[in-house]
Amino acid sequence: MSAFDVMSDTELYQPVTVEDAVVLASRLAENAWLVAGGQDTYGWLKDRAKNTQAMIELSRIPELSGIKRSASGIEIGATTTLTEIANSKLIQQLIPLLGEAAQHVASPQIRNVGSIAGNIAQDTRCWYYRRGLSCYRAGGNLCYADTPEGMNREHCLFGASRCVAVSPSDTAPALVALGATIVIADSSGNHTIAAEDFFVGPDIDITRMNILKPGQIIVSIHIPADPEINVRHYFEKVADRNVWDFALVNIAVSLEMQAGKITKARFVCAGVDCKPYRLKEVERYCENKAAGSETAEGAARLAAKGAVPLNHNHFKIALMQNLVRRALRG
Amino acid sequence: MNAKLTRRRFIKGVIASSVAAVSSGSALYVNAASGAVHLGIVERLITLTVNGRKRRVDVLPQEMLADTLRKRLGLTGTKISCNRGECGACTVLIDDLAYYACSTLTHSVSAKNIRTVEGLQAADGTLHPLQQAFIEELSPQCGFCTPGQLMSAVALLQSSPKPTRQEARQALSGNLCRCGAYEQYLNGVMRASGQKRQTGKTGL
Ligand SMILES: Cc1cc2nc3c(=O)[nH]c(=O)nc-3n(C[C@H](O)[C@H](O)[C@H](O)COP(=O)(O)OP(=O)(O)OC[C@H]3O[C@@H](n4cnc5c(N)ncnc54)[C@H](O)[C@@H]3O)c2cc1C
Ligand code: FES
Numbered sequence: 001m002s003a004f005d006v007m008s009d010t011e012l013y014q015p016v017t018v019e020d021a022v023v024l025a026s027r028l029a030e031n032a033w034l035v036a037g038g039q040d041t042y043g044w045l046k047d048r049a050k051n052t053q054a055m056i057e058l059s060r061i062p063e064l065s066g067i068k069r070s071a072s073g074i075e076i077g078a079t080t081t082l083t084e085i086a087n088s089k090l091i092q093q094l095i096p097l098l099g100e101a102a103q104h105v106a107s108p109q110i111r112n113v114g115s116i117a118g119n120i121a122q123d124t125r126c127w128y129y130r131r132g133l134s135c136y137r138a139g140g141n142l143c144y145a146d147t148p149e150g151m152n153r154e155h156c157l158f159g160a161s162r163c164v165a166v167s168p169s170d171t172a173p174a175l176v177a178l179g180a181t182i183v184i185a186d187s188s189g190n191h192t193i194a195a196e197d198f199f200v201g202p203d204i205d206i207t208r209m210n211i212l213k214p215g216q217i218i219v220s221i222h223i224p225a226d227p228e229i230n231v232r233h234y235f236e237k238v239a240d241r242n243v244w245d246f247a248l249v250n251i252a253v254s255l256e257m258q259a260g261k262i263t264k265a266r267f268v269c270a271g272v273d274c275k276p277y278r279l280k281e282v283e284r285y286c287e288n289k290a291a292g293s294e295t296a297e298g299a300a301r302l303a304a305k306g307a308v309p310l311n312h313n314h315f316k317i318a319l320m321q322n323l324v325r326r327a328l329r330g
Numbered sequence: 331m332n333a334k335l336t337r338r339r340f341i342k343g344v345i346a347s348s349v350a351a352v353s354s355g356s357a358l359y360v361n362a363a364s365g366a367v368h369l370g371i372v373e374r375l376i377t378l379t380v381n382g383r384k385r386r387v388d389v390l391p392q393e394m395l396a397d398t399l400r401k402r403l404g405l406t407g408t409k410i411s412c413n414r415g416e417c418g419a420c421t422v423l424i425d426d427l428a429y430y431a432c433s434t435l436t437h438s439v440s441a442k443n444i445r446t447v448e449g450l451q452a453a454d455g456t457l458h459p460l461q462q463a464f465i466e467e468l469s470p471q472c473g474f475c476t477p478g479q480l481m482s483a484v485a486l487l488q489s490s491p492k493p494t495r496q497e498a499r500q501a502l503s504g505n506l507c508r509c510g511a512y513e514q515y516l517n518g519v520m521r522a523s524g525q526k527r528q529t530g531k532t533g534l
């Protein structure tokens with residue numbers, strides 16, 4: 001495959017209202033590609049690994065951008081940038097976990113344009129797939145990463161089903177841990193779905209990473225936040241470099257605390273499954289225990305239970321265990 | 331002075347956005363013969379504001395800003411290296427924020443202020459304080475990454491005139507330097523902001 005400097009010819013639409021965008025998206029359906037910041041899109045189109053006849057740019061739609069306090073928490077518009085999220089006082093106060101996650105994405109320049117919706121709807125980074133090889137995910141009949149010679153250091157521990165690619169997003173695990181919901185618009189109206197149910201693995205649909213169908217647009221993301229509840233957040237990302245690199249494993253943790261005990265726990269990792277992976281055994285184990293090194297040790301033992309490592313990614317098991325340990329030690 | 335500027339910007343912004351709204355329209359035009367949709371489709375001939383000047387230019391729908399700047403407007407100070415958002419050589423300012431010009435559609439910034447390295451020096455040729463400081467600190471080695479480093483540093487000093495060295499390191503973290511002159515660039519930022527180097531034990 002050769003890399004090209006420029007994208008091939010496409011149309012570009014710049015609607016200024018959500019209604020117009022929905023009309024365009026449903027009319028053009030699979031012939032169009034939604035673009036917010038474009039940071040996941042342009043690589044595909046420049047490499048010609050994927051192509052489109054038209055781009056529908058969402059960043060000129062004012063109602064899609066901004067961070068607001070809502071009755072139950074915080075509402076974030078789909079095209080709000082990661083920089084805006086990381087710098088938001090409201091987010092720092094009420095849901096610091098999301099601000100931390102946004103701050104760890106890519107580089108300052110990418111965060112200045114990359115949107116929250118684009119971040120969760122981004123495609124996987126498996127390089128065989130991104131090179132345009134005809135793998136299962138691309139409609140072929142082989143997973144190049146899961147062969148004896150496959151380079152699969154970055155691939156999954158859980159949820160493999162022919163494809164072993166992982167969810168690359170830093171904000172997705174934070175949104176799942178926070179119990180966020182996502183509002184999606186299409187020609188039939190608005191639909192709300194839990195962040196956890198937004199993502200799909202290859203067992204459900206091997207060609208997509210989420211439930212979005214052509215013609216559907218993420219409008220906003222809602223995160224419940226109650227300042228009365230005492231919550232502890234923890235985010236950590238392990239990557240080869242501090243900038244640009246995707247997480248080998250990241251962890252987003254939300255712990256509701258009462259009288260020194262954990263009453264509700266959410267542990268979510270990216271980089272280990274094709275969708276954000278909830279550590280349910282760890283969650284159950286932590287409930288009604290105090291956060292601290294004793295709980296941390298017990299929880300760490302359960303962190304990667306059931307993992308099925310590939311040739312080159314056994315180290316992710318230790319990473320998961322250590323991240324859980326650190327989250328609970330605080 | 332500042333208030334005036336902001337008001338002017340605000341008014342300019344309002345004018346720009348109402349023009350955008352009118353030109354994109356909100357009606358749906360469907361070509362009866364082809365069934366093609368023309369809602370908010372871009373015009374190729376647009377006016378860009380680059381370094382304070384209006385430039386009329388013919389831009390393909392899928393064209394990246396780095397190409398428009400270099401190939402159509404002759405502004406070759408903005409470098410293209412990876413062309414994939416992974417190095418920072420193409421960094422420019424869009425409404426005072428650092429963007430990768432290789433990964434920005436020209437059409438998506440047509441209503442915004444674009445600033446490139448060519449726009450840093452004063453009309454009489456006096457260098458920008460950061461350019462001067464980079465020279466005095468011998469920041470560039472080969473110099474290829476320098477325009478990008480400058481633009482990230484300008485963005486930083488505009489929002490935070492006296493950054494700590496750590497803040498500067500963060501702000502320049504989206505700019506690779508193959509020569510490894512990172513500490514020298516940070517020395518330049520500290521000098522331009524009128525501060526001591528604040529280095530650690532290494533003495534760099
Ligand atoms: C060098 C590099 C490093 C990166 N590093 C990281 C990293 O460390 N962590 C990380 O999480 N990400 C990383 N990214 C990935 C990603 O580009 C950014 O995270 C960014 O947030 C994507 O947002 P965007 O708005 O630019 O996406 P776009 O490219 O505009 O969109 C991405 C996808 O989402 C869809 N989409 C966008 N908006 C909507 C919407 N409103 N409704 C429905 N679908 C929509 C698009 O159709 C497209 O398929 C990196 C990217 C690059 C190029
Ligand atoms: S050329 Fe744009 S980031 Fe490398």
Ligand code: FES
Pocket residue numbers: 469470471472473474475476506507508509510511
């Ligand atoms: S000075 Fe040579 S790449 Fe930075």
